[in-house]
Amino acid sequence: MNVDLARQLLADGLVDGAFLAVVAVSWSVIYSTTRVFHFAHALTFVLAAYGAAIAVGAGSGRWIGGLVAVAVGAVFGALCEIGLYRHLRRRGSTGFGMFLASMGLYIAGVNVLELAAGSKPRSMGRFGGGAIDVGGMRITTVDAVMMLAAALIVGAVILFERRSRWGRAMVAARSNPVMAMSVGVDIRMVYVASFALGSALLGLAAFYLTAKTSAQPSMGVPPVISGLVAMFLGGIGRTWGAVLGAIVLGLSQNLGGLWLPGHWQVIVSFVILFVVLLARPQGLVAPR
Amino acid sequence: MRATKSRRHGATSARTRLTAIGAVAALTLAACGGDDDEVDAPPPTAATTDAGTSDADTADPGTTDPGTTDASADATSTADGEQPADADDVAAVFAAAGYDWSDVDLSDVTITIGQLVPRSGDFTFLGDAMRAGAELAAEQIAAAGGPTIEFQAEDIGPGDPEMSTAGARALVADGVGVIQSSFGPATLAVVPIIEQSDALLFQTAGATADQLEVSEQLWMGRPTATDPFPALADYVAEATPEVTKAATMVWNEGSAIASAELITSRWTELGGELTLEELVDVGASDMGPSATRIIGSDAEVVFLVVFGGDTATAINALRDGGFEGDILGVDWNPGITEATGGGDAGFKYVTDAQDATLDDPFAQLYLSGYPEQTGVPIDVFSALFWDNTIHIADLAVRVLRAGGDPNDGAALIEALRADPSMPASSAGTPVGWDVTTKAQTIKPHGFYEIVDGVPTLTAIVQDGELMLGASLGDLE
Secondary structure (H helix, E strand, O other): OOHHHHHHHHHHHHHHHHHHHHHHHHHHHHHHHHOOOOOOHHHHHHHHHHHHHHHHHOOOOHHHHHHHHHHHHHHHHHHHHHHHHHHHHHOOOOHHHHHHHHHHHHHHHHHHHHHHHOOOOEOOOOOOOOEEEEOOEEEEHHHHHHHHHHHHHHHHHHHHHHHOHHHHHHHHHHHOHHHHHHOOOOHHHHHHHHHHHHHHHHHHHHHHHHHHOOEOHHHOHHHHHHHHHHHHHHOOOOHHHHHHHHHHHHHHHHHHHHOOOHHHHHHHHHHHHHHHHHHOOOOOOOOO | OHHHHHHHHHHHHHHHHHHHHHHHHHHHHHHHOOOOOOEOOOOOOOOOOOOOOOOOOOOOOOOEOOOOOOOOOOOOEOOOOEOOOOHHHHHHHHHHHOOOOOOOOOOOOEEEEEEEEOOOOOOHHHHHHHHHHHHHHHHHHHHOOOOEEEEEEEEOOOOOHHHHHHHHHHHHHOOOOEEEEEOHHHHHHHHHHHOOOOOEEEEEEOOOHHHOOOOOOEEEOOEOOOOOOHHHHHHHHHHOOOOOEEEEEEEOOHHHHHHHHHHHHHHHHOOOEEEEEEEEOOOOOOOHHHHHHHHHOOOOEEEEEOOOHHHHHHHHHHHHOOOOOEEEEOOOOHHHHHHOOOOOOOOEEEEEOOOOOOOOHHHHHHHOHHHHHHOOOOOHHHHHHHHHHHHHHHHHHHHHHOOOOOOOHHHHHHHHHHOOEEOOOOOOOOEEEOOOOOOEEOOOEEEEEEEOOEEEEEEEEEOOEEEEOOOHHHHO
């Protein structure tokens, strides 16, 4: 085995795991609370990325671009709940019906975006900063900052869920929505807040990926699907589970590169999900 | 109670079904991508695969720069040529270049050209460029007293063979006699359908070696991949003979893989070692693992066969991973300099040769006319469709001279076979075809290096030969 390669792939895996952790937590906040298979999460990702790229392209600073990505994500996520899922829920739509509607929204949205903004990649320019060498592992400054930010974000979400009134309401809605309503939790607002928070987190992830590459209409699906896999892998309903699932996924996708070509990453994800769910259907971290 | 529950359940099911049907309808509408089959004009949108926007102030005066036509500059005035002021001038330029159609009355002649191009998906920007180039040619042909040309464009998505097949069926059903296609697999897929008609099929962009001698009706609209790509290996062997280990990073797509094989074959023929062949998905946002594997393979040089924004993603992934060797590829656009933060300095690539300063009035019709018309710089794909549209117009005139129907594909093929050459192109050179393979010959490729964000022509590739230091002017 090439030890240097393994070491670098390990570092890459941790970077990817941190990125996927943010995406997986965003899924966890939405799916665990509302049980909506929100495929249009991928559209949120793309819109947030374009929001950031357009803002930076218009001359605003990059941090403003990051805020725009978060804002676009939060607003679009909340609108999805208010404008689509709430109505479907009221009309008795099944989970599958919501999934189809969500997929339709994604496809229509991406096509409209292409018509409006073109399919040409939009860059925010290259983020400088060079790279850091840690024990023979090379990590760019942008990636290092992202890992730190991901740790802070995940910590903040967990604190929010445990300490804040809204966070506890979300957790209650996950466990038993009827009981939560009976004790005065406004489920409708909790759902809106879940979509807004989860989508804002995804906006941050989209900002990072746009900084690394560029905004493109098709950029949303791969990371969002990987984040979904990570959430299932870790166990639905547990934020820590989503984080653990993301790190396992990031490491395995990258360390798989010791033997497999890089474009097999997605296949590795699903094989791991398949194997883990066979052995532990509840995911790596069992719900309470 | 049961009846009530049943009715409620039935109503809920009906609503669910309606929701599902609505979603499927939305999916279908979205997937159709809107207007596919109307005869229309392309929008003047961005084309990113250009051979360069350049600032004359920053260009090295000692080199030949492929593009001076910044949209903000006065596109009508170039170093050596100007756009003709009126139709008589355009006709004179066409005639002087060898496209003299004055002996034929073309006032009532209309030719319909079918197009199989991306109008949805990640490559829409390429399709827009292709259509814009063809549309410019049609306007100039009309101004030169040539036939009226109408286009019937069908969407092939991101080079999707199934969409291409559906588009080809529509074109054949409408009796279109000549078709411009793009993307290798998408073109190969339509050959059986084309063969059910008499249509002439030009593989106008994306030609690869596996399309040669496939059909009597499939002709290449650009120099085939057999010409330029091995020159990347030649360049490394010649310029840096101490480099012996190479890796490739290639789109996981048929045409790209075929092109990469040409490079790797030449590299190993030259005695080089191939350390890794890494495939990456089209539009992949994370090429980090592939870059790490390449670096781990101890490659000293990397050949990229990816296009558009993926070139920037690949360069970033390699440089982020600490790769310091040469990176060579097959495509570049100004957005790559922005997306890499200048990390594309020294990047070398080979593509169809373009030189916006070329002293050739006919070539200037495209080189100056395209930026003026669209507001974006020249690019390879619009140039290919510009050239090909003029070639089709000339073939149609030849058919008319022989008393035939200019919309008859068989007659067009016969005319091409009888004289497989065209007198001029946007590269300032004639164009020819090998009637056995249907490959396009003569038209050269350019080898460029990015210097300060500007592509600088460093060599010409013609007939598979790398000519370091040559320029398009040297070929005349």
